[in-house]
Structure formats: structure tokens, C-alpha cells
Amino acid sequence: MIASNQNPEIIELPDGRLRYIDRLLTETDTLSHTLKNSLHWYQGDVYLFGRHYQTPRLQCWYGDKAYTYSQVRLAPTPWPPLLNQLKAIVEEASGHAFNSVLGNWYQHGQHNMGMHADNEPELGKNPVVAMLTFGIARPLQFRHRNGEDRFTITPTDGSLLVMEGPIQHYWRHGINKSKKVTGQRTSLTFRQIL
Template identity: 45%
Template sequence: MELVTIPIEDGELSMLPQLPMPIGNAEILARLLDETPWRADTVVVYGKRYLQPRLTAWYGEASYTYSGLTLQPLPLTPLLAQLRAAVERVTGQRYNSVLLNYYRDGADSMGMHSDDEPELGPRPVIASLSYGATRTFILRHRRNQRTVKLDLTDGSLVLMAGTLQAHWRHGINKTAKLVGPRLNLTFRYVS
């Protein structure tokens, strides 16, 4: 399977409906939920402190700072190393870190933002892998407010590259719909 390009201006966006893995999506989701030491962190947004509306975990080779929060990495587990290798094969990119986001239900979300921290470089490549319940991923262009919506299904992979982080913001809204748990793994290279 190959990534399918999604035509957008000012950046590169592509998607794969199912990341090929030798184990099933349900087993991956269950193991990640069970094996991960989830954190509930407070971040600073526009000078105010907020509890993140999701749980997170940071793994890899380097610390990572965003919204006033510095995360120290945990070593990759065998399953995370296996997932990283599969993502690297499909995308042709190298990643040294991964942020896990656990959306427990529809009340958990991620506000509109860009992954444009200096340690990611001027043209970061972010590979976003989802397991569990389908949620809608929203991208909004900073200048013209054009919006792109993608349903992130169980096992899907989205690749954001080029100048996308400089020109677009992205997020996951809360939903009143009854939705089950969802895990999102964002693989990146931190220098």
C-alpha cells in the first residue's frame, strides 16, 4: 500500500487507510492502552494554564517542549519500535520520537495548533497514526481559512510534510456523539 496524496496548497498531506502490521489493530490498541504510563499534564495557552483534554506519553531519543511543558522521553517499547519501523517503511522518513495521545471519549480533544516548535526544524515531517474510534481531523489554513476534514479511522496513517506546519493549523474537536477510545501516535524527528 502507498500513501495517497491529498491535494492542498502550502504543504504536503497524504494518507494511508491502513498501516500494514503483522498484528491486528484491536491488539495494538489494547496493548498500547495497557502498557503506556499515561500522563495528565497542564499546558500554557495564551498565558493561562489548562489541563490537557486528553492523556499523553512521550517516547524516543530527545526531550520535547510545547506550550510551556517539557517532556522527558521514555525508551521505546518493542511495540512502539515495531510501529515506528512500519511507519518509516511506508513514509520513507526517519523518526526518533513519538507522542502518544489518548482520547478516552468524545469529551477529549486537541485544540487547533501547528507542530512548529524549533526542535522540529523548518519543514517538519509528522506521521500521525490512529487506532480505535474514528475521529475527524480538521486542518485550517492560517491565511485563507480553507478547511480540510479527514476521518481518522482505525489503523489509518496521515503524513504532514513540507511547509504544512507553517501554513496550516490542525486539531480534533470534542464531540457529543458516543465514541469509544482512540489512540493517536505522532512520529517525528526531534533534533
């Protein structure tokens, strides 16, 4: 696992900022295989508008503290060594400290992530979320709450995307279903739970 020293691309959005490093990690095939086979993946639950749904992807949660979103509480789980190594790389590249990570495994194009913001109270005033991507590149859609501004970025294999500033208050983000996608994508979203 080799981390590059390239400088991030800064993407200024109205009411938010992204930082993007296209190839933070190399040896991604080996990393992705190890993550898929060593982490505790499961199909999670969410509650939206009073109804129960299973998440349309697999997920895992590791960290020092519990996390609650969509009325579901994720209990703290000890860090495996590989996630600790990746956390250290992400912290150095982003300049932020993290104590938790949510993994998402999109096994095919029908696996998706609905539009949402990571703005739960336990993430603090201006939450920072740093996302490592492995596997097939899929567009990450951003929509401003004003209903007009939109932005799309397609994180590549081994990339790091950092969402920071007030972005979680003004923008929602998600990954759409796609009939064209046949490959798999795994993401690790590091965050600091207060």
C-alpha cells in the same frame, strides 16, 4: 501486526501536503489494547495565553530527545519494544526517520485537541509528523492561516497520515469535542527532534 503494501493517497493542499494510507495495520484491536495497557499515560499540562490547563486527553512521550511545546518540557523516555516495531513500520511506509513519538488517548468525545501546528524550532524547517490511528475514527480539522481554506480528513483504525512539506507553517489542525462520539481513539504521532 501486519503492515499493508498499499500506496498512499496524496492530498495536495495549498502550502502543504498529506499522505494517507487507509489500512496500514491490521490486528488493531490487539495493538490498541496493548498500547493502552503498557504505555505510561498521564494527563499533561499546557500553558496558553499565560494560563495553565490540563490537556483534555491522556498522553505519553517516548523518544531519544526531549520535546517542548506550550511551555512544557517532555523528558526523553526509552522506547518500549512495541513502539520500536511501530516506528520501523511508519518509517518504511513514510520514507522518513523518527526519533520520538507523542501518544494521545481520547477516551470519549469530550477529549479533544485544540487547533495547533507542530512547528516548534526543535522539529526543524519543515517538520514531518506521521500519525498512526487506533480505534474510533474522528475528524481531523485543518485550517489555513489565511482564514479561508479548510480541509477535513477522518483517519480510520489502523491508518497512517503523514503531514509534510511546509504544512506546519501554514495550517493548524485539531480534533473537536463531540457529543456523538462514545468510543475511544488513540494516536501515535511520530516526529524527528533535532
